[in-house]
Amino acid sequence: MGVSGSGKTETSHAVADALGFRHIEADHFHPEENVAHMRAGTPLSDADRVEWLQRLVIEMQRAIDDDVGFVLACSALKRRYRDLLRDAVPGLCFAHLSIDYDTAIQRVGGRAGHFMPISLVDSQFATLESPAGEPHVLVVDASQPREQVLNEITRWMKQDGGLAINAKEDLSAAPLDSANKRGGAHGGQRSSEPANMVDSQDVEPKGAELTTQPIYGGKFAQGFDRITDWLMAALLAFMVIVVFSSVVLRYAFGTGWTGAEELSRLAFVWLVFVGVASSMRRGELMAFSMIRDRFPHLLRRLVDSVSWIMVAVASALAAMGGWNQMQFGWTINSPVVGYPLAVAMVPVAASMVALAVLALIQLVNVWRRQPPLPIAEANVTAD
Known part of the structure; x- marks a missing residue:
């Protein structure tokens, strides 16, 4: 992983060849709209990346189904993007190819035929959230010679757990020392090599979280995000101008x-309720799941379902209340400016309707999304 120009494609190909793994190039999975945006020099939003990340999850699962390791070349600039990939493949490793701004500019400017223009390098660095300190992460100085970068990554995978991440298995009937050996069923490694088995919490499938990823994607969601973003920006600008002029x-x-x-x-009232709807769609509202995460997968799904039903019902009731207040407020004006008080209730009713719809969509997602399969071999992203 890393910003544009960090050498993700070349390095990931080399790592995949060295380890005999499948190579997955994330750039090949961008929707045409994303490619058009980048060619035009327009940075991608979180909503733009939803479908792209979902495609990558499917491709990783395909490699897992085929019982092969893979190396994914993917930017994964934000923590939320990496967490989404981790949810799909527990124990996923990330090699961060770290470079400075000047090196990135030089490399991107010197390559031809790629849809990523040099003008987007600034946005890449602005978006990047360093993965340092996250589990299963190696930070590599990508300004080093390519061979040295390759050696660091492959050595890390072999020594520090990258190649030792296996599927969860029942060892109750196996010899006592079998938990510390790698047999042919786990990637063909020699039995004398140590294996650090992933803890059961790492490989247990996860259901749809309350608010850890965007709810719904597609063009409608992108349009919704654009409208709410522009509306919030306009409201904030209006507040600043009014207060400052006063x-x-x-x-x-x-x-x-x-x-x-x-x-x-x-x-401010409009800004708060528009922001609530926008944050709900993007999956950015706070979620307290410490107890819920300890439940078995099926029970977590039931808890999530009850939670989303409660959110939908509460939002629908709030929307009805907002609508009733709107009907009542058209006949009452504010004391100073004289606008109908119903204007203050419009965002309440609208945002609560949006929350109810999003909650119902997420309720369907809880049961529609398949739990990720346990991984049978080490997997690493090199972006």
């Missing part, structure tokens, strides 16, 4: 705008 008028000219406070409060 302060200037008050302290510079001894006057003031009596409606500034009222309008800024109205904009």
Whole structure:
């Protein structure tokens, strides 16, 4: 993993060849819309990457089904992207090819035929969240000679657990020392090599989390995100202008705008409820799952289902309340500016409807998404 120009493709090919693993190039799985955006110099949003990441999950699962190891060349710039891949393949390892800005500019500017323009290097570094400190992560100085980078990664995989991640298995009937040996059924390694078995918590399948990944994808979701993003930006700008102008008028000219406070409060109400709907869609609301994560997979699904039903019902009730307040508020005006108080209830009703719909979609996702299969061999992403 790493920013554009870090050498992901070349390095990942070399690692895959050295280990006899399958190579997966993430750039080949971008939807056409994403490629068009990047060619035009437009950075991808989180919503743009949803379908792309889902395609990568399917491709990784295909390699697992074929019982082969794989090396994935993928940027995985944000922690949430890496966690989504980890949820699909527990124990997934990441080799971060770290380079500085000047090196990235030089490399991207010197290559031809790639859809990633040099203008997007800035956004890559702005988006990057360092994986240092995360489990199963190696940070490599990618400005070193390619051979040295390759040696560091392959040595790390062989010595520090990369190649020792196996599927969970029942050892109750096996000899006592079999848990510390690698047999032919686990990737064809020599039995004398040590194997660090992944703890059961690492390989146990995970269901759909409450809010750890975006809810729904596709063009409708992208349009929803664009509308809410622009609306929140406009509301925030309006609040800043209104409050700032009121302060200037008050302290510079001894006057003031009596409606500034009222309008800024109205904009704040809109901003909060639009933000709630946007955060819900993106999977960015807080979730407390410490107890829930200890349950078996089926029980977790049941708990998640009950949670989403409660969210849907509560949101629907709040939407009904907002609608009733809107009907009542059209006949009452604000004391200073004189706008109908129903205007303040519009975002309440609309956002609660959106939350109810998103909760129902996630309720379906809880049972539609298949739990990830346990991995049968070490897997590493090199981006």
